[in-house]
Amino acid sequence: MRKLIIIEGLDGSGKSTQVQLLENYFNKNEINYRKIKLPDYDSPSSTLVKMYLGGEFGKAAADVNAYAASAFYAVDRFASYRLNWGKDYENGTLILADRYATSNSIYQMEKIPESEWDVYLDWSADFEYGKIGIPKPDAVIYLDMPVEISQKLMTERYNGDEGKKDVHEVNVAFLEKCRKSALYTAEKQGWKVVACSDGVNPLPIEQIHKRIVEIVEEELC
Numbered sequence: 001m002r003k004l005i006i007i008e009g010l011d012g013s014g015k016s017t018q019v020q021l022l023e024n025y026f027n028k029n030e031i032n033y034r035k036i037k038l039p040d041y042d043s044p045s046s047t048l049v050k051m052y053l054g055g056e057f058g059k060a061a062a063d064v065n066a067y068a069a070s071a072f073y074a075v076d077r078f079a080s081y082r083l084n085w086g087k088d089y090e091n092g093t094l095i096l097a098d099r100y101a102t103s104n105s106i107y108q109m110e111k112i113p114e115s116e117w118d119v120y121l122d123w124s125a126d127f128e129y130g131k132i133g134i135p136k137p138d139a140v141i142y143l144d145m146p147v148e149i150s151q152k153l154m155t156e157r158y159n160g161d162e163g164k165k166d167v168h169e170v171n172v173a174f175l176e177k178c179r180k181s182a183l184y185t186a187e188k189q190g191w192k193v194v195a196c197s198d199g200v201n202p203l204p205i206e207q208i209h210k211r212i213v214e215i216v217e218e219e220l221c
Contacts, residue, residue, distance in 0.1 A: 002089060002090070002091075002092045002093070002094070003094045003095070003138045003139075003219065003220065004089065004094075004095045004097065004100075004135050004136070004137045004138050004139075005094065005095070005096050005097070005137065005138060005139045005141070005216060005219065006097045006099070006100045006102055006137045006139065006140045006141065007019050007022070007096070007097070007098055007099075007141050007143065007212075008099060008100070008102050008103060008106065008140060008141065008142045008143065008182070008191070009142060009143030009144070009145065009196075010106070010143075010145060010147065010150055010175055010178060010179060010182070011150065011175070012145065012149075012150030012151065012152075012153040013143040013144070013145035013150055013196055014143060014145065014153070014196055014202065014205065014208065015098065015099075015143055016098065017205060018143060018205075018208060018209060018212055019035065019096065019098045021205070021209045021212075022096060022209070022212060022213070022216065023035055023096065025209075025213055025216075026094070026096070031094060031220075032092075032093055032094060033093065033094040033095070033096055034085055034088050034089075034093050034094070034095055034096070035095075035096045035097075035098065036080065036084065036085050036095060036096070036097050036098070037097075037098040037099070038073075038076065038077055038080060038097060038098065038099045038100060038103075039073060039076045039077075039099070040076055040079070040080045040084070043076065043079060043080065043083075045075055045076045045078075045079035045080070046076045048072040048075065048076075049072050049073055049076055052064055052069055052072055060171070061107075061111070061171060061174055062111055062174075065111060066104075066108040066109060066111040066112050066120060067108075067123075069104075069107075069108050070104045070108050070124060070127070071127075073101075073103065073104060074101065074104075074127065074128055074132055077100065077101060077128065077132075077134055078132050078133075078134055081134045081135070089135060094220075095135075097137070100137060100140075101124065101125075101128040101129070101134065101137075102137065102140050102185070102191070104124050104128075105120075105121060105124065105181060105182065105185040105189075106178050106181060106182040106185070107178055108120075109121070109124075109181040109184075109185070110174070110177035110178050110180065110181040117181070117184060118188070121185060121188060121189070138219060139192065139215065139216070139219045140186075140189070140190075140191040140192065141191070141192045141194060141212055141215055141216075142182055142183075142186050142191045142192065142193050142194065143194050143196050143208070144179070144182075144183070144193050144194065144195055144196055145196040145197055145202070146179075146197055146199065147172060147175045147176050147179060148172075149197050149200075149201070149202060150175070151172060151175075153202070192215045194208060194211050194212060194215070196208055
């Protein structure tokens with residue numbers, strides 16, 4: 001069952017929790033899978049990504065243009081695929097990815113004028129899935145959490161220490177634009193959007209998990 005399923009979402013959307021619950025579901029149902037988390041911060045291939053997020057190229061995310069930043073992440077994904085999980089995928093293992101090339105459409109495309117978004121999406125897909133040659137996902141599940149709610153959740157995660165947020169997490173206006181670009185890409189590329197709030201408060205974790213499982217089961221049928 002060679003499948004590549006991606007879980008995407010803005011920081012604070014509950015993505016890590018939902019990935020773990022999906023792992024539990026796979027284990028319970030004896031589904032052969034492997035989970036990967038990108039970027040791979042334990043690998044030297046993520047050096048440029050860490051420098052970027054750490055503000056070494058500029059304190060604002062916009063200080064590094066969308067194409068350059070996308071390339072930083074793409075190199076890390078290529079290395080991860082070739083060195084870590086590519087053989088398992090080619091041998092039929094289901095791969096569950098916590099972020100993937102699809103993250104570029106969320107965090108980088110917002111830097112580009114909206115009139116150029118379609119051009120960027122075409123470039124990104126060709127660059128990663130065509131020229132670099134990493135696998136194209138079979139399903140992308142986007143966890144949609146309004147930024148004002150996710151900010152509260154992240155503040156709780158960091159015990160009120162706002163200084164622990166990286167250059168993406170701390171910029172609310174940037175994250176609002178990211179959500180807009182994510183929903184645009186979801187419509188263009190057929191991502192499955194899972195609502196994670198009622199507009200005011202987060203939805204129950206199990207309710208979100210149930211919807212994710214429904215999507216996955218449809219893909220695996």
